[in-house]
Amino acid sequence: MVNCCGLVTVKNEPVPLKGAAVDVCVQGHVATVTSTLLYVNGEERPLEAVFVFPLPGECALCHFSAKLGDTEVVAKLQDKQKAREQYDDALSSGHQAFLLEESDQSPDVFQVNVGSLPPGESAAITLVYISELAMQADDALLFCLPAVLNPRYTPQEMDRSKMATVTSVPAGRVPYTLALSAHLSSPQPISKVESNCALEPLVYLNADKTQATVSLSSGHVFDRDVELLLYYQDAHKPTAIVEGGQDSTEPGSFMGDHVVMLSFYPEFPAAVTSSLSTCGEFIFVVDRSGSMDCRMHSGKDAKMRIESARDTLLLLLKSLPMGCFFNIYGFGSHFESFFPKSVEYKQKTVEEALKKVKGISADMDGTDILEPLKHLYSQPCIPSHPRQLFIFTDGEVGNTKQVLDLVKLNVNSHRCFSFGIGEGASTALINGLAQEGSGHAQFITGTDRMQPKVMQSLRYALQPAVKDISVDWDLPDAVSVTTLSPPLKVLFHGQRALLYAQLKGESDSPPAGGSGPDSLAGGGGEGRRARGGGPEREAAAAQPAVWSQQHTHCLHRHPQGQRTGCAGTIAPQNHTNPK
Template sequence: MVNCCGLVTVKNEPVPLKSIAVEVSVQGHVATVSSTLQYENQEQSPLEAIFVFPLPGEAAVCRFSAKIGQTEVVAEVQEKQKAQEQYDDALSSGQQAFLLEESDESPDVFKLSVGSLPPGEKASVSLDYVTELAVQADDGLRLCLPAVLNPRYQPQGSDSGSGGSAQVSSVPAGSVPYSLSLSAHVSSPHPISRVESNCPLDPLNYLNTEKTQATVSLAAGHQFDRDVELLLYYQDTHQPTAIVEAAQASAKPGSLMGDPVVMLSLYPEFPKDVMSSMTSHGEFLFVVDRSGSMECPMHLGSGSLDRISSARETLLLLLKSLPMGCYFNIIGFGSSYESFFPKSVEYSQKTMDEALQKVKEMRADLGGTEILQPLKHIYSQPCLPDQPRQLFLFTDGEVGNTKEVLDLVKTNAGSHRCFSFGIGEGASTALISGVAKQARGHAQFITGQDRMQPKVMQSLRFALQPAVVDISVKWNVPKEVSVTLLSPPIRVVFQGQRALLYAQLTGESSGDTEGSVTVKYSLAKQPVENQLSFSLKPAEDTGMAVHRLGARTLIQSLEVEEREQDGEKEGAKEKVIELSVQSGVSSAFTAFIAVHKGDGEALQGQLLRRHVPTPMLNLRGCSLTGFSSSVLERDMKLSELDDRADQLVCSASEFVVGTKNFDSPAPTSKPVRDPLLQLISLQKASGSWVLEAALAEVLVKTEEEVSKPKPAQVDQEVWATVLALVWLYGFKMEAQEEWQFLAMKAVSWIQAQKVASVSECVQAGNTLLGCQVQKDTLGL
């Protein structure tokens, strides 16, 4: 990460943004977020303020308005170039104008231009977006308000940086001169159990006795040192639901906004016998970000590991958890990439030891974040027969060419599943969620005090689930009603993971008001069927959130289609513009424009430009070793609007380079202090443990104390493996999600030894360690 680029405010210069107020309305799995930004020009000349900010990658911006004095102007959606020209024309004729546009490279970064604000004038800008809430490993629904914008790394020689690259002004989080307030109103068909956050919250306030409605607020004094994350927990969250939203009264029937739209939320349950038969096949490719920003801490609290150390611990856990008979490789990437092995190798004691030695030596020393080349390299390698390819991608997500990466993953989606992990604050949701969605995988975000390991092991559990194939969705509606799917077909289903589908309902039924949908698929060669009935009578007062999310889903599919055609056919782009204008939802080819037609005079002289600084994480001690000067200048090119303006004066902030040295010798394996990690590091690839001094140390015993109680006829390795299992179940149950696969391997190994006296072993192990673990609990 580099923070010394882009425009920064000159000392003593007043910053035009004063405050941001956010109101969130959550209905089940969908949130509508309304932000109001207050600006004030305290200077002697007319001012243009530029503010670059992130939004969740799945968000659909659907309303934008500006208020100057008592006059409110609601923006309209127009084709992007036309909107930019109208903005420029308005400024040159002395009118106030507001332009909101999506970045050309990444759909989760927006730029807001507040133009020609007279001296002493105040302006209030309001922005609404709708977004789906992502489901977490513990069934919580995650709403993230990105309050931190990390600069994105633009690959050298990339042609995508020339267009609307957003200019970012960055200051340390504590120096952000504007405030943030946030309040949320939550309503759900199921009772709300609790709401949690990584930031201090005021107490949850229930509005009814059923606990299906509640309000909650962010405590005052937010520091802008992290994204604001809300986690919502409902009872019975796995129940499938359908919401039918009424058409917009003013829209033409037959158009998307003029017909009802249905949103289906599906949670397929797999048969238990299938879930217990995890596959032992697969080619597991662990692709790890080794750019300079991975030296930064996971969070700003005390005792935080840096990101690369957390990745090293996670790789240890993954390498120990892989099933015998699979293949694997580890690829580190930055400005260049390095593979541990020339091609994937079979998993064995020898290859595992070799990989673990290299993991210990792994450093964040490969420069910037260029993800495209390592992916191209992986896709150029032929897939192995009967070893389904599973890609695990770890990155802090500071990538500028997101759309290019997503297109590459989509082109190769048939060859693999991708499980992606966004590490630390400010990771690009568009990138992390996008690659998982395109490659039929699953995305996870690791922020604040989160531990990476449980989330990664959940994804490994998904990767080891049998693949769901032949998915079909059949709609049963009255014959007068037709269904047009707005979402791409469902290509992936995991146990306990939600799939959302949007569809437009055209025509009206004279009698029958019931509809149903049947989802069929094949799992481990068994046919499975799930059915959900729903009422065709639309729910009123849903604020058009479902329509807009349906429009956003269709727009995203069409944008990908347009990029695949490389603009050769105008069809997809024209459809996107038409749909975006009709639904009022942002897209890559449109922008929001609002012009306040006051009695302004034509502009005399230069319009002052001020870039409002965006909070960046104050990552003291981050090293920039390995960055070339061309990388430092990376993606901070001026946007097209900047090119049309007079030359800007840029003042670079001071940046203290940390003292960490990449050339320091690799630490030996001795300092692993966490006894759980120590025990894991001692396990053999087969799943067994050896009776040795290092094992005794973890069990806080001497070697003699550990050897003595071993039943006479039992092999030393079996005894050591039983002791390790008893210790895990006796002392580390809270971390079971992390070690469950190691334990499964150990149990399989013991069973293969055909030991007669397992009960005696478990009993002797309990006595030695002071535990009461039952043989059945161990799975023996």
């Protein structure tokens, strides 16, 4: 078991990190991130090292390489068992070898066995991943570079030997600085860039302000998450970005065909969004484990996580509509509820709940979220009051897949809205809860943007779900389309949707100007149809791995028994000695 984040020995001893450089390339709503980390073995003996690092739970890792002295190792995707065997064979033969594996229980934790690092030698590790940028309540796109992951609590019945858990690095103990630069490109003009860290001035690269660069100020200490908020003009204007097929690849293959990425903001008629009663059953599940007594971030003025959860819950409670039902659960190593069952929202019950919320604390030890969820799903739903589940947690669990499987199994009885509290919250858990529960995810790392995020989730919860979503494509006769994205489960009024598709066939019209999606439709309340207008087509070069990213998303949604083998593991390949 590995208990640190970064490069460590098999005995859990940290290998010193000497520097970190990150290049971010943003195209529209997608970011390609290249990170290079330099480590040095200062010991007098070789070290068998393990590299544990956090990645966004929805990202696609598309490159990993390491250079040890004069030897460079470039990774290749292989079957998991075959990769492990090849790694063991390479080590036993005295060769340098790397093995990269995703955690079996937490998809946002990757572990790399880097083999033997000789005394005094340096190891330069480079990884490239692609991730969609989350849309915020104020229409900003959020890029987050996680500094650390929080420790993960594992229930006793789980096999801890199969997990890679990590602990956070205390603020002020990070002996290196981070250099980060970002190149931004968008069909719409870029209005501004904000950050929780000091930035150099934004530099525009063209007259229409659709391309720009920005970087962290020099000397930035990487002791907290780095967040960039990107603001585009006409943020709700649908766009389609087309990537041409590779000339060196056979037409008709995945890489030989055009791929389109569509960003869509459907607007549904008022008759649909107001047709169903907004009164539902609201169940709030609050993490009260010991880790919630930690600070939200490393700043001196940072609140405790449990304080932020209390503030978020108080705001939601005061904003619920009359006539609904509600209840509040707290969980840790055990769980308890404010009321034996959900009660009607009226002055007496609200005042009682508000008083109890102000008194909750992080006093329930571990983070076992599975048991309260099992209990909730065993309770009957209230007729004519759709169940809306709100979960507040720092995500410190080691059985993420079990939790998500349970939510998915019960998706027809509720919608799930999740809140990640504090820096380092598990993106795999928080985003996964919302995806499997047909809800919406939010991450709260400070007080500055808490209220709009909370109210956005409540607005979504008060809307009827729009389901049975389909996309109509307007294409030339010689061109066909294959959707690469997993089916959209649910959409809310004004919510962004990203769709990916592969275009097959030839046409005299360029893909960006003469073809594309005509409209998006879905069934709202009582079977009504909701429709949004088609996007303006704007030609722009998309990242070469856009399809790879969405294909990875599809793999993530396969049943667990099918996923392990096909998702694969990156194993040592292409050993080269640079001249």
